[in-house]
Amino acid sequence: MSNTNVQVTNLALEKRKRVSYGMTLLIVGVLMYLFFGLNTQAGVQTTFGLNVAGTQAIVIPDLIVPAQTTIYLMVAIIVFAGAYQLARGVKSTGLLIGIIAFTFVTAFLTWAAQDKSFNLTGMLSSSLVRATPIALAALCGVISERAAVINIGVEGIMLMSAQIAVVTASITQNLYIGLIAAILVGGLVAAFHAFLVIRFKVDQVVSGVAINIIGAGLTSFLSAKYLQSDTLNNSGTFPIISIPILSEIPVLGPTLFANNIIVYLMLVLVVLMHITLFYTPWGLRTRAVGEHPKAADTLGVNVYLMRYVNVIIGGMIAGLGGAYFTIGSVGRFDELMTSGKGFIGLAATIFGKWTPIGAFASSLIFGFADSLQVKLQILRVPIPSEFLLMAPYIVTMIILTGVVGRAIPPAADGQPYEK
Amino acid sequence: MANVLELQGITKRFPGVLANDKIDIALREGKILALLGENGAGKSTLMNILYGLYKPDEGKIFVRGKEVEINGPNDAIELGIGMVHQHFMLIPVMTVVENVMLGVESIKNGLFLDREKVAKRIHEISEQYGLEVDPHAYIQDLPVGIQQRVEIIKVLYRSADILILDEPTAVLTPQEVEGLFKIINTLIKAGKSIIFITHKLKEVIAIADDISVLRLGRMVGSIEPSNATPQKLATMMVGRDVSLVVQKKVAEPKEAVLKVENLFVRDERQNMTVRGVSFEVRKGEVLGVAGVQGNGQTELVYALTGLLPVDGGTIELEGKMLHNATPRQILESGVAHIPEDRQRHGLILNFPIHDNMVLCTYYKEPFAHGVSLQEKPIFSNAEELIKQYDVRTPNIYVNVGTLSGGNQQKVIVAREFSRPIDLLIASQPTRGLDVGSIEYIHLQIIKKRDEGTGVLVVSSELDEILALSDRIAVMYKGQIMDVLDAKQATKEDLGLLMAGIHPEKTSKKK
Ligand SMILES: Nc1ncnc2c1ncn2[C@@H]1O[C@H](COP(=O)(O)OP(=O)(O)OP(=O)(O)O)[C@@H](O)[C@H]1O
Numbered sequence: 001m002s003n004t005n006v007q008v009t010n011l012a013l014e015k016r017k018r019v020s021y022g023m024t025l026l027i028v029g030v031l032m033y034l035f036f037g038l039n040t041q042a043g044v045q046t047t048f049g050l051n052v053a054g055t056q057a058i059v060i061p062d063l064i065v066p067a068q069t070t071i072y073l074m075v076a077i078i079v080f081a082g083a084y085q086l087a088r089g090v091k092s093t094g095l096l097i098g099i100i101a102f103t104f105v106t107a108f109l110t111w112a113a114q115d116k117s118f119n120l121t122g123m124l125s126s127s128l129v130r131a132t133p134i135a136l137a138a139l140c141g142v143i144s145e146r147a148a149v150i151n152i153g154v155e156g157i158m159l160m161s162a163q164i165a166v167v168t169a170s171i172t173q174n175l176y177i178g179l180i181a182a183i184l185v186g187g188l189v190a191a192f193h194a195f196l197v198i199r200f201k202v203d204q205v206v207s208g209v210a211i212n213i214i215g216a217g218l219t220s221f222l223s224a225k226y227l228q229s230d231t232l233n234n235s236g237t238f239p240i241i242s243i244p245i246l247s248e249i250p251v252l253g254p255t256l257f258a259n260n261i262i263v264y265l266m267l268v269l270v271v272l273m274h275i276t277l278f279y280t281p282w283g284l285r286t287r288a289v290g291e292h293p294k295a296a297d298t299l300g301v302n303v304y305l306m307r308y309v310n311v312i313i314g315g316m317i318a319g320l321g322g323a324y325f326t327i328g329s330v331g332r333f334d335e336l337m338t339s340g341k342g343f344i345g346l347a348a349t350i351f352g353k354w355t356p357i358g359a360f361a362s363s364l365i366f367g368f369a370d371s372l373q374v375k376l377q378i379l380r381v382p383i384p385s386e387f388l389l390m391a392p393y394i395v396t397m398i399i400l401t402g403v404v405g406r407a408i409p410p411a412a413d414g415q416p417y418e419k
Numbered sequence: 420m421a422n423v424l425e426l427q428g429i430t431k432r433f434p435g436v437l438a439n440d441k442i443d444i445a446l447r448e449g450k451i452l453a454l455l456g457e458n459g460a461g462k463s464t465l466m467n468i469l470y471g472l473y474k475p476d477e478g479k480i481f482v483r484g485k486e487v488e489i490n491g492p493n494d495a496i497e498l499g500i501g502m503v504h505q506h507f508m509l510i511p512v513m514t515v516v517e518n519v520m521l522g523v524e525s526i527k528n529g530l531f532l533d534r535e536k537v538a539k540r541i542h543e544i545s546e547q548y549g550l551e552v553d554p555h556a557y558i559q560d561l562p563v564g565i566q567q568r569v570e571i572i573k574v575l576y577r578s579a580d581i582l583i584l585d586e587p588t589a590v591l592t593p594q595e596v597e598g599l600f601k602i603i604n605t606l607i608k609a610g611k612s613i614i615f616i617t618h619k620l621k622e623v624i625a626i627a628d629d630i631s632v633l634r635l636g637r638m639v640g641s642i643e644p645s646n647a648t649p650q651k652l653a654t655m656m657v658g659r660d661v662s663l664v665v666q667k668k669v670a671e672p673k674e675a676v677l678k679v680e681n682l683f684v685r686d687e688r689q690n691m692t693v694r695g696v697s698f699e700v701r702k703g704e705v706l707g708v709a710g711v712q713g714n715g716q717t718e719l720v721y722a723l724t725g726l727l728p729v730d731g732g733t734i735e736l737e738g739k740m741l742h743n744a745t746p747r748q749i750l751e752s753g754v755a756h757i758p759e760d761r762q763r764h765g766l767i768l769n770f771p772i773h774d775n776m777v778l779c780t781y782y783k784e785p786f787a788h789g790v791s792l793q794e795k796p797i798f799s800n801a802e803e804l805i806k807q808y809d810v811r812t813p814n815i816y817v818n819v820g821t822l823s824g825g826n827q828q829k830v831i832v833a834r835e836f837s838r839p840i841d842l843l844i845a846s847q848p849t850r851g852l853d854v855g856s857i858e859y860i861h862l863q864i865i866k867k868r869d870e871g872t873g874v875l876v877v878s879s880e881l882d883e884i885l886a887l888s889d890r891i892a893v894m895y896k897g898q899i900m901d902v903l904d905a906k907q908a909t910k911e912d913l914g915l916l917m918a919g920i921h922p923e924k925t926s927k928k929k
């Protein structure tokens with residue numbers, strides 16, 4: 001008797017979950033119909049550009065679709081998926097979220113660009129570029145927190161590195177020296193943070209906030225005082241390096257294989273960190289120190305050393321991210337130019353579940369939201385630009401409130417280790 | 420026979436505590452040395468010194484006749500010393516392979532972890548010593564008994580031949596203990612030497628070759644197992660005569676205080692682990708819940724104390740419905756809880772003793788006026804309780820985490836008993852405690868019963884259940900197999916019920 005009871009309650013729980021997901025899909029579908037479908041005239045077309053001028057990619061025809069039909073098609077897909085979910089239930093919630101994201105974004109873009117042309121490839125390529133500093137900040141978060149040290153000072157570190165990069169590059173007339181200076185400063189500030197929180201057990205958040213405040217204050221002061229003329233604040237930027245052959249692939253070429261050195265370094269770092277963390281002794285020890293430092297200690301792993309080194313490496317990666325803002329993109333320093341990208345990076349760390357690849361993927365979402373916002377302003381979509389500017393931050397908040405399930409941090413994250 | 424290991428005059432001081440005072444011990448090659456002592460006697464401290472985690476203030480260590488200096492676990496490992504710690508040192512989110520190789524990783528292609536090679540080595544060790552385990556399983560998915568095997572494999576993987584086992588049996592079920600003893604026998608046959616710490620006196624006599632006893636940081640003496648009886652050992656440890664059986668009057672049960680009807684509870688992983696349990700606890704009686712660990716007892720207690728939501732059924736305390744009440748509502752209705760995991764649910768380890776003593780009452784007079792805590796009553800409350808319950812501590816201001824296991828338990832008991840209660844729920848109340856403390860806590864529980872409190876004791880130790888209970892409920896796979904009258908219950912019947920078999924003729928429905 002009790003066994004049937006168990007099944008009944010199990011079923012009830014599953015049903016609740018199934019219904020709530022199904023309803024979500026249906027509601028999003030209805031909203032898409034109301035906002036996008038009804039606001040599009042029949043017969044109007046939307047052009048999705050697939051070529052970017054000035055790249056080596058082979059030119060392919062643009063994608064031209066009937067706007068209203070496309071939107072209705074998207075609505076049909078999501079409604080069908082919702083109905084199927086209500087009736088049967090789909091195992092993978094990832095698939096459901098993927099369907100929501102895909103249909104919504106497609107319908108939205110079709111609506112926003114109706115009667116106009118929207119360059120999709122350009123959009124993807126700028127997403128990656130805009131994701132770069134976010135991803136670098138996120139990688140800093142991943143490697144530090146895997147060793148159980150929270151470093152919310154990335155924002156400050158990036159500001160300082162951005163400034164030092166442009167100044168050294170301007171003085172030496174050599175961008176690479178600027179890049180190295182940025183990395184060194186990042187490592188140095190992180191070493192200071194590590195020293196405070198590991199040696200003196202200062203609260204990690206307090207130390208991180210202090211670094212952010214110092215970073216913002218110091219760079220703004222120096223900028224106002226010394227960087228208003230061009231002599232110290234005009235470095236030029238890294239050139240785009242097109243990789244032969246690969247950069248000729250349509251869509252992918254301009255997106256992935258025609259970027260500057262910082263973007264490439266970021267991509268290499270993602271792979272490198274993934275391999276290091278999960279396939280090398282160093283990574284195993286790092287993760288052990290972040291999960292259960294005492295256990296690592298009893299096996300002769302030097303907990304403090306592991307933490308120092310990882311935090312410093314993290315700082316150097318954040319320094320590279322800082323360099324992106326100046327010598328990697330505009331060639332000059334402006335006050336508070338990182339505009340919260342470091343914090344968004346920290347969100348990406350969490351959203352990416354403390355894995356390099358996850359962190360990178362989440363950074364891409366933020367980068368996409370960011371570049372979408374710019375493109376939409378150009379398209380003059382009837383949404384106030386202030387709201388568009390908020391897009392990346394809103395995405396951050398929605399994601400952090402846990403749409404995609406609970407992420408479990410390293411068990412010892414943020415805690416000092418006492419022998 | 421030669422001594423593989425000798426400690427001479429080891430002294431270790433912590434602020435306010437002399438944990439080890441000129442201790443000498445010797446371990447003979449290929450033998451088992453049992454180390455006994457009250458909670459806080461300094462056993463773990465001594466072993467941690469041997470393993471290089473603490474530095475001794477004085478004293479010498481000889482390994483195979485040579486004086487050595489051990490500055491860290493690496494030195495100890497190099498000398499062939501391995502330790503299984505009292506609290507396991509495993510990383511739950513990693514696999515067995517990863518836990519085993521951490522610190523001495525196998526490498527392939529010059530750079531990468533060679534998991535397969537380690538897995539193979541683990542297989543070999545498993546086979547050689549009878550330590551079966553799946554190398555690629557995650558620690559968090561393994562039961563405690565298997566986790567302990569992993570700890571032993573970790574030690575053997577580093578080719579230790581001197582093994583320190585710090586209270587390896589405290590968290591094991593009787594079956595698992597038997598398995599462990601078999602493993603220990605194979606280890607000895609393979610030429611290893613073992614230091615074995617435990618509070619279970621019968622185990623000691625069964626397995627040890629030599630017995631050394633510590634008290635208050637000092638060595639009180641050694642005894643041959645052939646001359647030892649549990650009673651003798653208990654007296655040596657505690658320094659006075661200890662009664663190993665609980666003295667109690669016949670219970671005088673009155674009306675029911677707790678009524679549980681058709682209760683269903685899911686564990687944290689959403690598995691239904693309590694499946695339709697009904698019982699009642701009456702005032703002035705002890706209801707014991709027996710069963711092999713992991714048959715729903717933990718979740719039953721969590722549900723009763725509000726730590727897990729109830730999935731179905733009712734919990735009624737003196738007419739009040741308490742299923743899905745918050746822990747505070749439950750506490751305030753007069754329920755006391757001695758939790759199974761004292762470090763997780765019973766104490767805040769980084770808080771001083773005095774604050775831990777008022778965790779249930781800090782917001783009430785006299786400990787608080789409005790929003791401000793009142794130091795004076797909090798301090799005097801703690802002073803009084805540590806005296807009354809004989810908590811061994813330098814003072815009330817030290818963090819509870821620095822106390823030995825037994826004294827941590829006494830802090831919980833003191834706190835829970837210091838307020839008026841109608842129902843006491845005690846889960847594994849004497850796990851890891853020495854005989855003196857066990858006697859003490861058992862007496863306190865019986866005293867509460869005689870005052871008319873209803874008591875629910877959950878324990879996987881049959882001896883404990885039989886010593887305390889007036890009635891015994893046996894749990895198996897989330898259900899109550901039967902409720903027996905303690906006077907008529909035999910160990911054999913209980914054992915069968917715990918295995919899910921009904922011994923029809925002897926069972927007495929209640
Ligand atoms: N890190 C520490 N700091 C301060 N005091 C400590 C520390 N570790 C242990 N002590 C104290 O040293 C004494 C010996 O503790 P130890 O843990 O060695 O006891 P034990 O014999 O292992 O007891 P149990 O059987 O409860 O495990 C206790 O009084 C304890 O409070």
Ligand SMILES: [Mg+2]
Nearest residue numbers: 462463464505
């Ligand atoms: Mg101990």
